[in-house]
Amino acid sequence: MSAQPLPAAPRSTVTPAATLPAAPSLRIAPGTASTSVATPSPELLAELAAESQRLETATPEEIIAWAAKRYSPDLAMATAFGAEGCVILAMLARIAPETYVFNLDTGYQFQQTLDLRERIKDKYGLAVDMLQPELSVIEYEALHGGPLYRTNPDQCCNDRKIKILTQAAQGKRAWMSAIRRDQTADRKAASIVHWDKKFGLVKISPLANWTKKDVWKRIFAEDIPYNPLHDQGYPSIGCWPCTQAVAEGEDDRAGRWAGGAKTECGLHTLESGGSGI
Ligand code: SF4
Numbered sequence: 001m002s003a004q005p006l007p008a009a010p011r012s013t014v015t016p017a018a019t020l021p022a023a024p025s026l027r028i029a030p031g032t033a034s035t036s037v038a039t040p041s042p043e044l045l046a047e048l049a050a051e052s053q054r055l056e057t058a059t060p061e062e063i064i065a066w067a068a069k070r071y072s073p074d075l076a077m078a079t080a081f082g083a084e085g086c087v088i089l090a091m092l093a094r095i096a097p098e099t100y101v102f103n104l105d106t107g108y109q110f111q112q113t114l115d116l117r118e119r120i121k122d123k124y125g126l127a128v129d130m131l132q133p134e135l136s137v138i139e140y141e142a143l144h145g146g147p148l149y150r151t152n153p154d155q156c157c158n159d160r161k162i163k164i165l166t167q168a169a170q171g172k173r174a175w176m177s178a179i180r181r182d183q184t185a186d187r188k189a190a191s192i193v194h195w196d197k198k199f200g201l202v203k204i205s206p207l208a209n210w211t212k213k214d215v216w217k218r219i220f221a222e223d224i225p226y227n228p229l230h231d232q233g234y235p236s237i238g239c240w241p242c243t244q245a246v247a248e249g250e251d252d253r254a255g256r257w258a259g260g261a262k263t264e265c266g267l268h269t270l271e272s273g274g275s276g277i
Helices: 042-057 060-071 083-095 111-124 137-143 153-168 212-222 228-232
Strands: 075-078 100-104 129-132 174-176 193-196 201-204
Touching: 042 060, 042 193, 060 075, 060 083, 060 174, 060 201, 075 083, 075 153, 083 111, 083 212, 100 153, 111 228, 129 153
Parallel strands: 075 100, 075 174, 100 129, 174 201
Antiparallel strands: 193 201
């Protein structure tokens, strides 16, 4: 269930944030932290597999409570302020408000997304850190002779998302994401708990078993703030250059990197073999 099926909004109603005042942010500079990636012991992998199995029938709240008890204060939550992320933030506010929450602020987010940070803060008192790459959008595009999202979106995502999360992971033991298994082929195999080799952290996905209907039912039941773009034909929202409204009946992620082969930014893609994605 979407917020309500509505026709795609004209692009003019959407506000690229790059033209507007920036939200409070923290700029991540290369070299300010070591970016070594941890490796898990066999005992840890066995524990994670057992806990993941046990939590398959748990509620998201029970999963979050387990994660907070097991990993706080070394637990972080990454949010792009999607509908699922907003649901988890509402749960965190009740269960583990001390959790460190951050957003990968690429410099290309919609103003509506940045505004949502303030609405979440007002309602729940959760202040989401906005982690930015070292180079501003202007500096980055000057370095590459123009917007890299047009010519090499994988590198753009790597530079402006993956590297920032890798640096944010330093000093943490676990991170939480809001992915659902039914969102993409890559996410179908996501465990509730597993070792994330890419970032050297335990990854916890409390909503892995939820459906889109579950998410929106909770949003409406609790009046959880959500991105108004969802009511304008944008079921999945990322950076504005790589996000389009979708037509009714289209896949929810059809508007992400539309027209290209890319379907994921790389944060949640499966890695072959081993213990995790
Ligand atoms: S989603 Fe697009 S603009 Fe955002 S980091 Fe990836 S390629 Fe760049």
